[in-house]
Amino acid sequence: MSVYNFERLIKKYSGPITVHIKTEGQWVNGKWVEGEEKTETRYAALIPFDVKTMAQLGGLITNADVQLYSLTPFAHGDKIEKNGHKYIVDTSADFTQFGNFYRYIAKGASSFD
DSSP, rough: OSSOOOOHHHHOOEEEEEEEOOOOOOOETTTEEEEOEEEEEEEEEEEEEOOOHHHHTTTTSOOOEEEEEESHHHOOOOOETTTEEEEEEEEEEOOHHHHHHHHEEEEEEEEOO
């Protein structure tokens, strides 16, 4: 059980985001078949970093990166999109022990290639 309940706060600032998920490939009749990509809609809060935090982190993040707060987990490398901006989930921190949420750094991406 978490110490603090951030569910209402995260829901207040969350909006729909598109998550691009690629299924695992598999062998079919001796040939490798690539996994298919599908999309699903999830809700999360994407918060830009302030200038002070970017300066303190010394170039590890840029103004294209965002903080992602969610009540459901994401996987490292998940590709997300919101309002035409694309991001790749990079660094994660599991805060569920303290506050029933997940926090990630999502790196800005020009494309998902």
